Amino acid sequence: MFMDIKNLQFTYPKSTLNTVDNFSFTVEKGEVISILGRSGSGKSTLLRLIAGLEMPAGGAFSLNGKKMFCDKTFLQPEKRGIGMVFQDYALFPHMSVEENILFGLPKMSRKDKKKRAQEVLELVELIGFEKRYPHQLSGGQQQRVALARALAPEPELLLLDEPFSNLDTDLQVKIRGDLRRILKKAKTTAIFVTHNQNDAHALADRIVKIKDGKIEKIGRPCDLLGVSPTEIPGMVEITYEELIGV
Amino acid sequence: MKKSLILLVVALMLVLAACGSTTKKESGADKDAVAKKPEKSEVNLYTSRHYDVDNELYKKFEQETGIKVNVIKDEADVLIERIKREGTATKADLLLTADVGRLYRAKEEGLLQTVSSDILSKQIPEKLRDVDDMWVGLTKRARILVYNKDKVKPEELSTYEALTEDQWKNRVLVRSSESVYNQSLLASFIEINGEEKAKEWAQGIVNNFAQNPEGGDRDQAKAIAAGIGDIAIMNSYYFGQMLNSQEPEEVKVAENLGVFFPNQETTGTHVNISGAGVIKGSKNADNALKLLEFLTGEEAQGEFASANYEFPVNHNVAPSELLKSWGEFKEQDIPLSTLGENNAKAIMIFNEVGWK
Amino acid sequence: MNKHLANVNGWTIGAVLIIILLFLPNVSIVTGVFSPASENWTHIKEFMLLNYIKSSLTLVFFTALFTIAIGLSLAWLIAQYDFPLRNFMKWALILPLSIPPFIGAYTYHGIINYTGVIQKTLRNHFDVTPNPAYFDIMNVPGAIFIYTLFLYPYVYMITRIFLSHQSASLIESARTLGKGPLEIFFRVVIPISRVSIIGGASLVVLEVLNDYGVVKYFGIQTFSTAIFQTWFGLGDLDAAIKLAASLMGIVIFILVIERLLRGGKQFSYSTTKVRPLPLVRLKGRKAVFATLYTLVIFSVAFLIPILQLIDWVILTFGKVPMHDVLFYTKNSVIVAGLGAFLIIVFSLVVGNFSRVVNHKFAKILPKLTVLGYSIPGVVVAVAVITTFIALDRFLAPVYQYFGMDSELVLSVSLFMLISAYVIRFFAIGYNSIESGFDKIGTDFRDASRMLGANSLRTFFKIDVPMMKGAIISGFILVFVDILKEIPLTLILRPFNYDTLATKAFQYASDEKIMEASQASLLIVGVSTIAIFVFHKLLREEPK
Ligand SMILES: Nc1ncnc2c1ncn2[C@@H]1O[C@H](COP(=O)(O)OP(=O)(O)O)[C@@H](O)[C@H]1O
Numbered sequence A: 001m002f003m004d005i006k007n008l009q010f011t012y013p014k015s016t017l018n019t020v021d022n023f024s025f026t027v028e029k030g031e032v033i034s035i036l037g038r039s040g041s042g043k044s045t046l047l048r049l050i051a052g053l054e055m056p057a058g059g060a061f062s063l064n065g066k067k068m069f070c071d072k073t074f075l076q077p078e079k080r081g082i083g084m085v086f087q088d089y090a091l092f093p094h095m096s097v098e099e100n101i102l103f104g105l106p107k108m109s110r111k112d113k114k115k116r117a118q119e120v121l122e123l124v125e126l127i128g129f130e131k132r133y134p135h136q137l138s139g140g141q142q143q144r145v146a147l148a149r150a151l152a153p154e155p156e157l158l159l160l161d162e163p164f165s166n167l168d169t170d171l172q173v174k175i176r177g178d179l180r181r182i183l184k185k186a187k188t189t190a191i192f193v194t195h196n197q198n199d200a201h202a203l204a205d206r207i208v209k210i211k212d213g214k215i216e217k218i219g220r221p222c223d224l225l226g227v228s229p230t231e232i233p234g235m236v237e238i239t240y241e242e243l244i245g246v
Numbered sequence B: 001m002k003k004s005l006i007l008l009v010v011a012l013m014l015v016l017a018a019c020g021s022t023t024k025k026e027s028g029a030d031k032d033a034v035a036k037k038p039e040k041s042e043v044n045l046y047t048s049r050h051y052d053v054d055n056e057l058y059k060k061f062e063q064e065t066g067i068k069v070n071v072i073k074d075e076a077d078v079l080i081e082r083i084k085r086e087g088t089a090t091k092a093d094l095l096l097t098a099d100v101g102r103l104y105r106a107k108e109e110g111l112l113q114t115v116s117s118d119i120l121s122k123q124i125p126e127k128l129r130d131v132d133d134m135w136v137g138l139t140k141r142a143r144i145l146v147y148n149k150d151k152v153k154p155e156e157l158s159t160y161e162a163l164t165e166d167q168w169k170n171r172v173l174v175r176s177s178e179s180v181y182n183q184s185l186l187a188s189f190i191e192i193n194g195e196e197k198a199k200e201w202a203q204g205i206v207n208n209f210a211q212n213p214e215g216g217d218r219d220q221a222k223a224i225a226a227g228i229g230d231i232a233i234m235n236s237y238y239f240g241q242m243l244n245s246q247e248p249e250e251v252k253v254a255e256n257l258g259v260f261f262p263n264q265e266t267t268g269t270h271v272n273i274s275g276a277g278v279i280k281g282s283k284n285a286d287n288a289l290k291l292l293e294f295l296t297g298e299e300a301q302g303e304f305a306s307a308n309y310e311f312p313v314n315h316n317v318a319p320s321e322l323l324k325s326w327g328e329f330k331e332q333d334i335p336l337s338t339l340g341e342n343n344a345k346a347i348m349i350f351n352e353v354g355w356k
Numbered sequence C: 001m002n003k004h005l006a007n008v009n010g011w012t013i014g015a016v017l018i019i020i021l022l023f024l025p026n027v028s029i030v031t032g033v034f035s036p037a038s039e040n041w042t043h044i045k046e047f048m049l050l051n052y053i054k055s056s057l058t059l060v061f062f063t064a065l066f067t068i069a070i071g072l073s074l075a076w077l078i079a080q081y082d083f084p085l086r087n088f089m090k091w092a093l094i095l096p097l098s099i100p101p102f103i104g105a106y107t108y109h110g111i112i113n114y115t116g117v118i119q120k121t122l123r124n125h126f127d128v129t130p131n132p133a134y135f136d137i138m139n140v141p142g143a144i145f146i147y148t149l150f151l152y153p154y155v156y157m158i159t160r161i162f163l164s165h166q167s168a169s170l171i172e173s174a175r176t177l178g179k180g181p182l183e184i185f186f187r188v189v190i191p192i193s194r195v196s197i198i199g200g201a202s203l204v205v206l207e208v209l210n211d212y213g214v215v216k217y218f219g220i221q222t223f224s225t226a227i228f229q230t231w232f233g234l235g236d237l238d239a240a241i242k243l244a245a246s247l248m249g250i251v252i253f254i255l256v257i258e259r260l261l262r263g264g265k266q267f268s269y270s271t272t273k274v275r276p277l278p279l280v281r282l283k284g285r286k287a288v289f290a291t292l293y294t295l296v297i298f299s300v301a302f303l304i305p306i307l308q309l310i311d312w313v314i315l316t317f318g319k320v321p322m323h324d325v326l327f328y329t330k331n332s333v334i335v336a337g338l339g340a341f342l343i344i345v346f347s348l349v350v351g352n353f354s355r356v357v358n359h360k361f362a363k364i365l366p367k368l369t370v371l372g373y374s375i376p377g378v379v380v381a382v383a384v385i386t387t388f389i390a391l392d393r394f395l396a397p398v399y400q401y402f403g404m405d406s407e408l409v410l411s412v413s414l415f416m417l418i419s420a421y422v423i424r425f426f427a428i429g430y431n432s433i434e435s436g437f438d439k440i441g442t443d444f445r446d447a448s449r450m451l452g453a454n455s456l457r458t459f460f461k462i463d464v465p466m467m468k469g470a471i472i473s474g475f476i477l478v479f480v481d482i483l484k485e486i487p488l489t490l491i492l493r494p495f496n497y498d499t500l501a502t503k504a505f506q507y508a509s510d511e512k513i514m515e516a517s518q519a520s521l522l523i524v525g526v527s528t529i530a531i532f533v534f535h536k537l538l539r540e541e542p543k
């Protein structure tokens, strides 16, 4: 199994309910997973747990055979080889586009770094924007820089937290297509969070629907969102309306 | 890795401390009252006097004797507190204050040791030395009256006590009771006239205030010039400074004022001293003694008198021309240590009568 | 849960150590509250406390009111409008901070007293002898005037930085809703800048509470007077410390109120979208008014006293020993620079700790370090001496091991003085740094770690550059404050270590204000350079 999460458990300090409750889940290499759920259902928290930005209360998690978290170990986020695109991008405002991208590159020669930066900029179609600062970019461009920055170190796993929420609809559709193309081209395993089933449908190989920090349903988009749901072992059948109602 | 930051900070502080400890090392752990052989010739002085003339005298002393004078200047009480807390380890050799009350306090706290020599006895009258030889006087200053020559005739003036009479209503100027000079003035009255009388006096002065106390001694003189009051209680040496000010207007103010030494027929004019005592456990007590002898010597006394308008304690030294022009005067004849003894009582009286 | 600790160890250890160091001396003061009352206590209570507290509160209240009025109005003008001289005023209006209030008090009294330039000129050239009562500033209103002039920059500086960086969208949306400037000021500007106003005003309040120089000279009896009368006059240090401890109580009370006023209403902004507020150009009468207003404040709070000081320097030229001036200046710059540097480093460690450890305790604890700033410096000094002498005793075996023959090492070194500065002024630096951390939030930090940067690299590459403004302004505030500092410097310096401030004090305490002008002017000069450099550095910061 490429990525394996077992019984993940997490509660925020002041809350009474488990924010993430007994979460178990596996992902194959190269898969694009969409996590779908109401706001407040624990999607971001789940991503932050996978990333190592929060400390789980229990459970285990391994990635590509490496233990990220279990009873004894907790690997710091910077050591996990996981990339993340934040909801508001979190581009470093004091660095140019290129500097933002170079920041995450591992030790290699200056020339190689520049080359890699060009590759990812080409991927997101932003050649020529290297010297700009984040505040000189449109929302969609910022989003693509954030993606390029996350992809540049070639992470084993890419996490995206509602990457389209700040974009207008036209841009959303375009970027969504771009993203799938980019992810597939780079053969990146990715988990992205959304509350929009169109996004999920367009992008994901599989969809995980969560509610109150628990998995409600897992399935392929065509199965969960499609016209003729087919039975998947261990899955509950749900209707399109139920998903629309998210 | 984060720890390296903290390590860096700690290291930095250590370096700081190292380059900060500039003071030279003392001789061996010789804790006798008088050190036998100070390795480096120096004397460490805690002083509450901050006059340029003092610094020049220290420099002169250094040149003459090769003994380096190290100085820390602050309020006397703070210095006393520091010595107290440093205990036997203190580096201070000599405590110098501008008020005898503070010397008394240091003595009471057991911070001083006896200091005497033939030279000191010769240079300083007995009256200006502690009965137990714990401190000696260096300079004197008198608390005098200055008055508006146009509105007050010298014949109307007699004593501090007379200022409480009704004719002086709304005419008397004096600074706040926070000034140690007022405290020692009242302390002397407690000694001479008793607590009751002293309180009556303070109350009487408050009743005759021309305005609520504000500003320093010089400001009282200026207030006369401005017509706020007619007579002020102030220190002789501040008046001397005004007469020699760089600001011509101040000189003008001072020249229009008369000087009066009160209580000449009775108990004498109040006098306070600057003085010094050697710290118990001093590691450079010999040097401290040398410095005291130097400061009460004729050369230094002449400097105090001419540059700072203070009265010398050494009888062989004449006061400056200005001070001489004010004439000889009769001083209060009480043990100076009583000024210290009665200091707290004086404060309480000031508070009780509402002398701000 | 020790895994939780694993996440924060380095920072936590550092921060906790620093906080303990900052608290240690204060603890010895706080315990003073519980010391048994001395025989003087009834006297103190009956004759000193009540009235003194009353005048302290009067001073605090009106000074806070006026500094807010002036500081906020200036901040708003400069942040939102363009008018002649604006670019100069933007930084020049901070300059009054460089004048120690007691020097300001002496100077203003020097200007307007009987022999001062005003009355002198009226008398000698116009033959007018005005009623001297009009020229009396040595009273409570006068003290409020002095404090307001020389302390308003705290409010101005903190609020202006906030307004020009944080408020663009709010103010613009108010404009588009057709609100007039005054309505925007009262309904938008004041509410959104509440946190920075209170932050600045609380520094002002603390300065007023711990000040002794101005009130002593003016003959006003305040809480700090009571502390000194008790100590110096009655010779009762224990009772004085008890008083100081009660003052701390008042300050804690004020802090709690401040917390309540802030409430949960911390305005937070998505920092990627922070952009400067575009300036509205003022024309005609409005422009004249704006320029005039800033010019009047600048003149009264800076230009006039400086001109007077310069006049005195010329008057006493050659009469004041000059040869050591460079030495004092160098000493001043060294201690102020070192002190400010350490405070900023410590503030960054503690601030980062407080941000990473998301716990109430970690938020409130650093706030309490402000206690060192609330009580008169001399009382802090006694506490510091006590602590360092104890430290020296504790380290005695170490000294012996290294063959040092002195029992006092730390407590006679510059180390003690610098530590005392850190204890006293930490709150000022921390205030700046904390608001810097607040502003950048944790997103960038998370992003950096997701890009493989560890905590330390993130700190230096992301946090520190993003907080450049906060770091520089914190540094400058502390630097200028240390330059002016007197009571700690006087008693805690090593032998023969004079600074500009101790020099100025030496003369001023002996009523020789003219002789004090040279050192005072140098304090102002060094501070002015520092403030100017700060202004330049901030301007070049990429937006
Ligand atoms: N820092 C926090 N402290 C306490 N509770 C939090 C915190 N962040 C999120 N929560 C709570 O945890 C739950 C899940 O939040 P989140 O994972 O952000 O949801 P989603 O991303 O699905 O909208 C919500 O109820 C939210 O209020």
Ligand SMILES: [Mg+2]
Residues within 6 Å of the ligand: A043, A044, A045
């Ligand atoms: Mg979310």
